[in-house]
Amino acid sequence: MRLRILTALTGVVCFAADYTPEAVEAGKAQFLDACAACHGTNGEGGIGPSLVDGREVRRADDEQLFKSIRQGVPGADMPPFSFPDQQVWNLVGFVRSLSAPAVEANLDGDVAAGEALFFGAGGCVECHRIRGRGGPLGPDLSRIGASRRIDQIREALLDPNARITAGFEAATLDGNVRAVVKNHTNFSAQVLDSFGQLHLLRGDELERLRFEGESWMPRDVATRLEDDLVRDLVAFLSRQAPR
Ligand code: HEC
Ligand code: HEC
Incomplete structure (x- = not known):
């Protein structure tokens, strides 16, 4: 079937x-x-x-x-x-x-409203790309509907620190630039800043980096958005599954 x-x-x-x-x-x-x-x-x-x-x-x-x-x-x-x-x-x-996967799930949110929120008042596009549009700090969400289940998408929004996506550990560079750590060892780190600039830090340069220990995802999605808006966002994200 x-x-x-x-x-x-x-x-x-x-x-x-x-x-x-x-x-x-x-x-x-x-x-x-x-x-x-x-x-x-x-x-x-x-x-x-x-x-x-x-x-x-x-x-x-x-x-x-x-x-x-x-x-x-x-x-x-x-x-x-x-x-x-x-x-x-x-x-x-x-x-x-x-x-x-989310794209196959049974959902009743308003996809168009979710899209408007994502690219507008929700502020998501500041950090996330969908089909080439958006900021570099968060994962590209163009295929999220195919790669995640509904419960995973919902958790990412409502409880972002429960599970941090690999390669997106939050850190601050030089005391004031938001960045994510792509990978690191005791001796070097590859870091992407919020301007889309990639840095390779070695040895003492690692001192320029401070790990946040928490996701850059806004913590207040649940309190900022009403339930039906969260549902609309989840519906929109679930449909991001190009063939
Ligand atoms: C008393 C506990 C118990 C209840 C009640 C129970 N299950 Fe299970 N179920 C198990 C255990 C234990 C297994 C693992 C069996 C095995 O080792 O393969 C299992 C396995 C399964 C599997 C996997 C079977 C497979 O193909 O290998 C499915 C699907 C499943 N249960 C569905 C259900 C559904 C639907 C219900 C309710 C109608 C239900 N279970 C009620 C204990 C339970
Ligand atoms: C300040 C930057 C920022 C903003 C704004 C932001 N996010 Fe995120 N988001 C991230 C980062 C970084 C991650 C990866 C770390 C993590 O797992 O929390 C992430 C992870 C996610 C994930 C999980 C991705 C995966 O790999 O499973 C989803 C879904 C998501 N964000 C949706 C949203 C939505 C919807 C909004 C708007 C309400 C939003 N984000 C706003 C930075 C941001």
Whole structure:
């Protein structure tokens, strides 16, 4: 089965085909009832394995997932579930959505509003590029919808220090220039400043560098933006997945 993305004229995006948003939503409710105790409320794992980044789920096709849920996993602690077929398919849809890249997820934000915010009042473009436009300090987000899951994008916005993207460790150069450290050893560092200038520091020159220990991402996205604006930004970023 294949997922198709439909973008309605309103900019509302849904993931169509075999798993309608309603099916995934129904699957989620069932999951909370029957599965979350072992797999975690967001499928992140617990007694049972993570269904978010587990290789098992990625490799299994839909029929195999169906079978695992219906019959359980013999010899392991995954019990069988005798739900009606439709309910098991809903669960399969939900389990799939957990590990899907953001572009395949079922979202209801306003993409156009998110884009306006990104390039405007949100201030994101100061540090991030999309399709060649924007500042150098943050990662290029032109393909973020294909390379990250929804929960990862949301976390990057709401809790940026939870996980810092490799090559974007924040540092200050010469006491007042914002920069990110691309890589460094005890003897040298490659540093990109907010003007887009690359510096190679060696030996004593490393003293020009002060590590911040926190991301340059604004810490106050959640408090500055209302929930629906954050949702719009996530929807816009999720669609950044050129073929
Ligand atoms: C009592 C704990 C428990 C419950 C409840 C449970 N699981 Fe599991 N689940 C497990 C364990 C343990 C495994 C790992 C099995 C193995 O070792 O392969 C697993 C594995 C899985 C897998 C991967 C199977 C595969 O293809 O290898 C899926 C998918 C899954 N569970 C979905 C669900 C769903 C959906 C529900 C709710 C209907 C559910 N589980 C309820 C414990 C549980
Ligand atoms: C002052 C510079 C700056 C601004 C402004 C900024 N960011 Fe960032 N952003 C960064 C840096 C640096 C990183 C990489 C470090 C990290 O993981 O937090 C990052 C990381 C991210 C990531 C994670 C990228 C990945 O690799 O997964 C996303 C998504 C993101 N920013 C979105 C935004 C959005 C949306 C805005 C506007 C609301 C914004 N950023 C504003 C600097 C900035």
